[in-house]
Amino acid sequence: MIEKSFSDIWWLLIVFALVSYFIGSVNFSIIISRSKGRDIRNIGSGNPGMMNMSRNFGLKTGVAILLLDMVKGGLPTLVGYLAFKNFLLENTTFVLSDMTKYLCGFFAVLGHIFPFYLKFKGGKGIAATIGVFVVANPIYGIISGLCGLAFILITSMGSMGSLIAVTPPAIAAEIHFYVTYIYNDSEGFMPPSSNDMMIAILLSIFFVLGICCLTWVAHYANIERLITGDEHVTSWSQMIKNYKKKLKQKRAEKKEEAKANAGSGETANISASGSANLNEDGSETGSETSAIVSGEGKFADTGKSEDNGSGEKRDSGEDNDL
DSSP: OEEEOHHHHHHHHHHHHHHHHHHHTOOHHHHHHHHTTOOGGGSTTOOOSHHHHHHHHOHHHHHHHHHHHHHHHHHHHHHHHHHHTTEEETTSOOBTHHHHHHHHHHHHHHHHHSOGGGTTOOOOOHHHHHHHHHHHSHHHHHHHHHHHHHHHHHHOOHHHHHHHHHHHHHHHHHHHHIIIIIEETTTEEOOOSSHHHHHHHHHHHHHHHHHHHHHHHHTHHHHHHHHHTOOOOOOHHHHHHHHHHHHHHHHHHHHHHHHHHHHHHHHHHHHHHHHHHHHHHHHHHHHHHHHHHHHHHHHHHHHHHHTOTTOOOOOHHHHHHO
16 A cells, blocks of 8 residues: 555645536536426426436436436546555555545535536436445445335335435445544544544545535425425336336337238239239230231131132242231
8 A cells, every 4th residue: 555645645636526526517417308308497396306307208317317427426436436545644544545435426416416507506416426325335325225216116205215315325434434443342442643644534524424415405495395295296106107108009009010011011012913913914815816816817828728719829928928
Protein backbone atom coordinates (compact mmCIF):
# COMPACT_ATOMS: atom_id res chain seq x y z
CA MET A 1 0.00 0.00 0.00
CA ILE A 2 1.22 3.49 -0.90
CA GLU A 3 0.96 6.25 1.68
CA LYS A 4 -0.36 9.66 0.67
CA SER A 5 -1.14 12.81 2.63
CA PHE A 6 -3.98 15.24 1.98
CA SER A 7 -1.45 17.71 0.64
CA ASP A 8 -0.58 15.18 -2.09
CA ILE A 9 -4.12 14.40 -3.24
CA TRP A 10 -6.30 17.43 -2.41
CA TRP A 11 -6.41 18.57 -6.06
CA LEU A 12 -7.38 15.06 -7.21
CA LEU A 13 -10.24 15.02 -4.72
CA ILE A 14 -11.54 18.30 -6.18
CA VAL A 15 -11.31 16.97 -9.75
CA PHE A 16 -13.12 13.75 -8.83
CA ALA A 17 -15.83 15.71 -7.02
CA LEU A 18 -16.45 18.05 -9.98
CA VAL A 19 -16.50 15.26 -12.57
CA SER A 20 -18.88 13.24 -10.40
CA TYR A 21 -21.19 16.24 -10.06
CA PHE A 22 -21.34 16.80 -13.83
CA ILE A 23 -22.02 13.11 -14.47
CA GLY A 24 -24.79 13.14 -11.89
CA SER A 25 -26.38 16.27 -13.37
CA VAL A 26 -27.23 14.47 -16.64
CA ASN A 27 -30.98 13.86 -16.36
CA PHE A 28 -32.05 10.89 -18.48
CA SER A 29 -35.75 11.36 -17.62
CA ILE A 30 -35.83 14.77 -19.31
CA ILE A 31 -33.80 13.55 -22.29
CA ILE A 32 -36.03 10.52 -22.93
CA SER A 33 -39.33 12.33 -22.31
CA ARG A 34 -38.34 15.09 -24.73
CA SER A 35 -37.41 12.48 -27.33
CA LYS A 36 -41.02 11.29 -27.03
CA GLY A 37 -42.36 14.80 -27.62
CA ARG A 38 -43.20 15.61 -23.99
CA ASP A 39 -41.46 17.08 -20.94
CA ILE A 40 -41.72 15.00 -17.78
CA ARG A 41 -41.50 18.17 -15.67
CA ASN A 42 -44.94 19.17 -16.98
CA ILE A 43 -46.59 15.77 -16.42
CA GLY A 44 -47.89 14.02 -13.31
CA SER A 45 -45.97 15.00 -10.19
CA GLY A 46 -43.53 17.03 -12.29
CA ASN A 47 -40.55 15.16 -10.87
CA PRO A 48 -37.99 14.18 -13.54
CA GLY A 49 -37.34 10.79 -11.99
CA MET A 50 -37.99 7.09 -12.32
CA MET A 51 -41.35 6.96 -10.52
CA ASN A 52 -42.99 9.73 -12.52
CA MET A 53 -41.61 8.28 -15.76
CA SER A 54 -43.10 4.88 -14.88
CA ARG A 55 -46.53 6.39 -14.26
CA ASN A 56 -46.62 8.40 -17.49
CA PHE A 57 -44.50 6.47 -20.01
CA GLY A 58 -44.93 2.89 -18.84
CA LEU A 59 -42.98 0.30 -16.91
CA LYS A 60 -40.41 -0.34 -19.64
CA THR A 61 -39.34 3.31 -19.73
CA GLY A 62 -39.33 3.47 -15.93
CA VAL A 63 -37.00 0.47 -15.68
CA ALA A 64 -34.68 2.03 -18.27
CA ILE A 65 -34.50 5.24 -16.21
CA LEU A 66 -33.84 3.20 -13.05
CA LEU A 67 -30.88 1.42 -14.64
CA LEU A 68 -29.43 4.56 -16.25
CA ASP A 69 -29.62 6.53 -13.01
CA MET A 70 -28.08 3.65 -11.07
CA VAL A 71 -25.16 3.64 -13.49
CA LYS A 72 -24.92 7.42 -13.13
CA GLY A 73 -24.44 7.04 -9.38
CA GLY A 74 -22.47 3.81 -9.42
CA LEU A 75 -19.90 4.69 -12.08
CA PRO A 76 -18.30 7.65 -10.26
CA THR A 77 -18.35 5.62 -7.03
CA LEU A 78 -16.54 2.75 -8.74
CA VAL A 79 -13.93 5.08 -10.23
CA GLY A 80 -13.37 6.72 -6.84
CA TYR A 81 -12.83 3.30 -5.28
CA LEU A 82 -10.52 1.90 -7.95
CA ALA A 83 -8.37 5.03 -8.16
CA PHE A 84 -7.50 5.02 -4.43
CA LYS A 85 -7.89 1.41 -3.29
CA ASN A 86 -4.12 0.92 -3.00
CA PHE A 87 -3.49 4.11 -1.01
CA LEU A 88 -3.29 4.65 2.76
CA LEU A 89 -3.48 8.00 4.45
CA GLU A 90 0.05 8.85 5.53
CA ASN A 91 1.09 7.37 8.91
CA THR A 92 -2.37 5.83 9.44
CA THR A 93 -4.29 2.65 8.74
CA PHE A 94 -7.04 4.55 6.93
CA VAL A 95 -7.68 3.27 3.37
CA LEU A 96 -8.35 6.30 1.18
CA SER A 97 -10.84 4.47 -1.05
CA ASP A 98 -13.17 4.19 1.98
CA MET A 99 -13.56 7.95 1.74
CA THR A 100 -13.18 8.66 -1.99
CA LYS A 101 -15.90 6.24 -3.12
CA TYR A 102 -18.44 8.05 -0.96
CA LEU A 103 -17.05 11.43 -1.97
CA CYS A 104 -17.72 10.63 -5.64
CA GLY A 105 -21.10 9.10 -4.80
CA PHE A 106 -22.14 12.16 -2.78
CA PHE A 107 -21.36 14.60 -5.57
CA ALA A 108 -23.04 12.38 -8.19
CA VAL A 109 -26.26 12.39 -6.14
CA LEU A 110 -25.86 16.12 -5.49
CA GLY A 111 -25.62 16.72 -9.25
CA HIS A 112 -28.72 14.63 -9.87
CA ILE A 113 -30.85 16.51 -7.32
CA PHE A 114 -29.39 19.99 -7.92
CA PRO A 115 -28.19 20.22 -11.57
CA PHE A 116 -26.84 23.69 -12.29
CA TYR A 117 -28.16 23.84 -15.89
CA LEU A 118 -31.74 23.07 -14.76
CA LYS A 119 -31.75 25.87 -12.18
CA PHE A 120 -30.88 23.29 -9.50
CA LYS A 121 -34.20 21.46 -9.95
CA GLY A 122 -33.54 17.81 -10.71
CA GLY A 123 -34.76 14.41 -9.60
CA LYS A 124 -34.88 13.00 -6.09
CA GLY A 125 -31.77 10.86 -6.33
CA ILE A 126 -33.14 7.46 -5.29
CA ALA A 127 -31.89 5.41 -8.24
CA ALA A 128 -28.52 7.21 -8.24
CA THR A 129 -28.18 6.59 -4.50
CA ILE A 130 -29.01 2.91 -4.94
CA GLY A 131 -26.26 2.75 -7.56
CA VAL A 132 -23.80 4.34 -5.11
CA PHE A 133 -24.53 1.85 -2.33
CA VAL A 134 -24.63 -1.19 -4.65
CA VAL A 135 -21.05 -0.38 -5.68
CA ALA A 136 -19.77 0.83 -2.28
CA ASN A 137 -21.38 -1.98 -0.26
CA PRO A 138 -22.89 -4.57 -2.65
CA ILE A 139 -24.51 -6.86 -0.06
CA TYR A 140 -26.42 -4.18 1.84
CA GLY A 141 -27.07 -2.16 -1.32
CA ILE A 142 -28.66 -5.05 -3.22
CA ILE A 143 -30.67 -6.38 -0.25
CA SER A 144 -32.03 -2.94 0.62
CA GLY A 145 -32.84 -2.21 -3.02
CA LEU A 146 -34.81 -5.46 -3.32
CA CYS A 147 -36.64 -4.76 -0.05
CA GLY A 148 -37.62 -1.31 -1.30
CA LEU A 149 -38.82 -2.76 -4.60
CA ALA A 150 -40.87 -5.44 -2.79
CA PHE A 151 -42.43 -2.78 -0.57
CA ILE A 152 -43.46 -0.74 -3.62
CA LEU A 153 -44.95 -3.78 -5.36
CA ILE A 154 -46.97 -4.72 -2.27
CA THR A 155 -48.11 -1.29 -1.07
CA SER A 156 -47.81 0.89 -4.22
CA MET A 157 -46.15 3.55 -2.01
CA GLY A 158 -43.22 4.58 -4.18
CA SER A 159 -41.73 7.29 -1.96
CA MET A 160 -41.69 5.15 1.19
CA GLY A 161 -40.22 2.20 -0.68
CA SER A 162 -37.54 4.49 -2.09
CA LEU A 163 -36.48 5.68 1.36
CA ILE A 164 -36.40 2.08 2.57
CA ALA A 165 -34.05 1.23 -0.30
CA VAL A 166 -31.45 3.90 0.53
CA THR A 167 -31.46 4.27 4.34
CA PRO A 168 -30.18 0.86 5.63
CA PRO A 169 -27.01 0.90 3.46
CA ALA A 170 -26.11 4.34 4.86
CA ILE A 171 -26.51 3.02 8.41
CA ALA A 172 -24.39 -0.03 7.54
CA ALA A 173 -21.64 2.22 6.12
CA GLU A 174 -21.55 4.30 9.31
CA ILE A 175 -21.27 1.14 11.41
CA HIS A 176 -18.38 0.02 9.17
CA PHE A 177 -16.46 3.23 9.86
CA TYR A 178 -17.16 2.95 13.58
CA VAL A 179 -15.94 -0.64 14.02
CA THR A 180 -13.02 -0.25 11.59
CA TYR A 181 -11.52 3.07 12.65
CA ILE A 182 -13.09 4.10 16.00
CA TYR A 183 -14.02 1.19 18.25
CA ASN A 184 -14.30 -2.60 18.18
CA ASP A 185 -14.53 -5.40 20.74
CA SER A 186 -11.00 -6.72 20.27
CA GLU A 187 -9.10 -3.44 20.53
CA GLY A 188 -11.59 -1.17 22.25
CA PHE A 189 -11.47 2.55 21.54
CA MET A 190 -8.94 3.42 18.82
CA PRO A 191 -8.04 7.11 18.89
CA PRO A 192 -7.05 8.52 15.48
CA SER A 193 -3.30 8.40 14.99
CA SER A 194 -3.24 11.83 13.37
CA ASN A 195 -5.35 14.86 12.63
CA ASP A 196 -5.51 13.78 8.98
CA MET A 197 -7.08 10.48 9.99
CA MET A 198 -9.65 12.27 12.12
CA ILE A 199 -10.48 14.53 9.16
CA ALA A 200 -10.75 11.52 6.82
CA ILE A 201 -13.12 9.70 9.18
CA LEU A 202 -15.30 12.78 9.65
CA LEU A 203 -15.41 13.46 5.92
CA SER A 204 -16.39 9.86 5.20
CA ILE A 205 -19.20 9.99 7.76
CA PHE A 206 -20.32 13.33 6.33
CA PHE A 207 -20.44 12.01 2.74
CA VAL A 208 -22.46 8.90 3.72
CA LEU A 209 -24.91 10.85 5.85
CA GLY A 210 -25.03 13.53 3.17
CA ILE A 211 -26.09 11.05 0.50
CA CYS A 212 -28.92 9.73 2.67
CA CYS A 213 -30.00 13.17 3.88
CA LEU A 214 -30.09 14.54 0.33
CA THR A 215 -32.66 11.93 -0.68
CA TRP A 216 -34.75 12.51 2.44
CA VAL A 217 -34.74 16.27 1.93
CA ALA A 218 -35.68 15.80 -1.73
CA HIS A 219 -38.70 13.79 -0.54
CA TYR A 220 -39.95 16.29 2.02
CA ALA A 221 -43.11 16.98 0.00
CA ASN A 222 -43.73 13.23 -0.34
CA ILE A 223 -43.32 12.79 3.40
CA GLU A 224 -45.90 15.53 4.00
CA ARG A 225 -48.33 13.82 1.62
CA LEU A 226 -47.69 10.47 3.30
CA ILE A 227 -48.68 12.03 6.64
CA THR A 228 -51.86 13.59 5.18
CA GLY A 229 -52.70 10.51 3.07
CA ASP A 230 -52.47 12.37 -0.26
CA GLU A 231 -49.34 10.71 -1.62
CA HIS A 232 -49.24 9.63 -5.29
CA VAL A 233 -49.75 5.90 -5.77
CA THR A 234 -47.33 3.95 -7.96
CA SER A 235 -48.94 0.59 -8.74
CA TRP A 236 -46.06 -1.31 -10.34
CA SER A 237 -48.03 -4.55 -10.15
CA GLN A 238 -50.72 -2.97 -12.33
CA MET A 239 -48.03 -1.62 -14.65
CA ILE A 240 -46.63 -5.14 -15.03
CA LYS A 241 -50.11 -6.47 -15.85
CA ASN A 242 -50.66 -3.71 -18.42
CA TYR A 243 -47.25 -4.39 -19.96
CA LYS A 244 -48.00 -8.11 -20.29
CA LYS A 245 -51.38 -7.28 -21.84
CA LYS A 246 -49.74 -5.04 -24.43
CA LEU A 247 -47.22 -7.76 -25.27
CA LYS A 248 -50.04 -10.26 -25.85
CA GLN A 249 -51.89 -7.76 -28.08
CA LYS A 250 -48.75 -7.12 -30.13
CA ARG A 251 -48.13 -10.85 -30.57
CA ALA A 252 -51.76 -11.42 -31.63
CA GLU A 253 -51.53 -8.55 -34.13
CA LYS A 254 -48.31 -9.97 -35.57
CA LYS A 255 -49.89 -13.42 -35.96
CA GLU A 256 -52.94 -11.94 -37.74
CA GLU A 257 -50.69 -9.91 -40.00
CA ALA A 258 -48.61 -12.99 -40.82
CA LYS A 259 -51.77 -14.98 -41.65
CA ALA A 260 -53.07 -12.16 -43.85
CA ASN A 261 -49.77 -11.96 -45.72
CA ALA A 262 -49.69 -15.74 -46.16
CA GLY A 263 -53.29 -15.75 -47.48
CA SER A 264 -52.65 -12.99 -50.01
CA GLY A 265 -49.51 -14.81 -51.17
CA GLU A 266 -51.41 -18.06 -51.78
CA THR A 267 -54.14 -16.20 -53.69
CA ALA A 268 -51.54 -14.58 -55.91
CA ASN A 269 -49.87 -17.95 -56.60
CA ILE A 270 -53.22 -19.57 -57.51
CA SER A 271 -54.10 -16.73 -59.91
CA ALA A 272 -50.69 -16.92 -61.57
CA SER A 273 -50.94 -20.71 -61.93
CA GLY A 274 -54.45 -20.53 -63.46
CA SER A 275 -53.34 -17.90 -65.97
CA ALA A 276 -50.40 -20.04 -67.04
CA ASN A 277 -52.62 -23.11 -67.53
CA LEU A 278 -55.10 -21.08 -69.62
CA ASN A 279 -52.34 -19.86 -71.90
CA GLU A 280 -51.02 -23.38 -72.37
CA ASP A 281 -54.49 -24.73 -73.21
CA GLY A 282 -55.03 -21.92 -75.69
CA SER A 283 -51.80 -22.63 -77.52
CA GLU A 284 -52.49 -26.35 -77.66
CA THR A 285 -55.97 -25.72 -79.09
CA GLY A 286 -54.48 -23.48 -81.73
CA SER A 287 -52.00 -26.17 -82.71
CA GLU A 288 -54.74 -28.76 -82.96
CA THR A 289 -56.86 -26.42 -85.10
CA SER A 290 -53.95 -25.73 -87.42
CA ALA A 291 -53.26 -29.41 -87.73
CA ILE A 292 -56.94 -30.11 -88.61
CA VAL A 293 -57.02 -27.29 -91.15
CA SER A 294 -53.78 -28.49 -92.61
CA GLY A 295 -55.17 -32.03 -92.85
CA GLU A 296 -58.38 -30.85 -94.50
CA GLY A 297 -56.36 -28.87 -97.04
CA LYS A 298 -54.29 -31.90 -97.95
CA PHE A 299 -57.43 -33.96 -98.25
CA ALA A 300 -58.95 -31.35 -100.58
CA ASP A 301 -55.85 -31.25 -102.71
CA THR A 302 -55.82 -35.00 -103.01
CA GLY A 303 -59.44 -34.96 -104.03
CA LYS A 304 -58.75 -32.41 -106.75
CA SER A 305 -55.82 -34.49 -107.98
CA GLU A 306 -57.98 -37.53 -108.17
CA ASP A 307 -60.74 -35.61 -109.91
CA ASN A 308 -58.32 -34.45 -112.66
CA GLY A 309 -59.50 -36.00 -115.91
CA SER A 310 -56.32 -35.30 -117.86
CA GLY A 311 -54.30 -37.52 -115.46
CA GLU A 312 -51.76 -34.77 -114.64
CA LYS A 313 -50.42 -34.79 -111.10
CA ARG A 314 -50.40 -31.38 -109.34
CA ASP A 315 -47.37 -30.29 -107.31
CA SER A 316 -48.10 -30.32 -103.53
CA GLY A 317 -45.36 -27.73 -102.86
CA GLU A 318 -47.18 -25.06 -104.87
CA ASP A 319 -50.35 -25.77 -102.91
CA ASN A 320 -48.41 -25.13 -99.60
CA ASP A 321 -47.07 -21.87 -100.98
CA LEU A 322 -50.57 -20.76 -101.93
